[in-house]
Amino acid sequence: MRTRRLALTATFALLVASLLAAAWLAARLFVVERDNGLIASLAAGHDLAISAEDPPALLFARLHFLITRDRLDEAQPLLNRLAAGEDRDLAVAALYDIANARLRVAFNHLESNRIDPAIPLVRLAKDNYRRALVLAPGFWDGKYNLDIAMRLVRDFPQIDLEGEELPPDAVKKLWTDLPGLPRGLP
16 A cells, blocks of 8 residues: 555655646757747847846847948947857857857948958957957858958057157058958959
8 A cells, every 4th residue: 555655645745847848948949949939930020128037149149130231339348248158169150150240330321431440440350350260269160251351451560669659750650550451362
């Protein structure tokens, strides 16, 4: 009799645990389906607000939506959150995407012969490419685009005189920051 009662209690506990697991899986499935629907909606071009607690994939979809519409200032907080997150692949993709967007805007400025607003955009793009390469050193596309950005705006060493005044002839700039658009192989 005692064994039968013990078996009945164990069966009941197993049934309750199974029901709880099924409820948890159903709730998870509902959340995943909702997130996938929001990602699909963003991909279709609908502007949706998201919260900071949303999963990284949804944050990335919103970031991509914003950068394809040249809303880079709105995308920066999402990039910061993704870059600080645990998903390295998503962080690399976010850094790469926003760097490409900045480089695209810089090229648009250069095609209109507006050099001054293009230079900081290229420098920010280079920083994002470098951050992506720190996370994924073998990321070939990031290396290639960083090389293009490096040719566009060169990083020259700055003279460090620690409080000394520059002579008047040293004040002249020896080279330009923007040598020109890369047009092929070096």
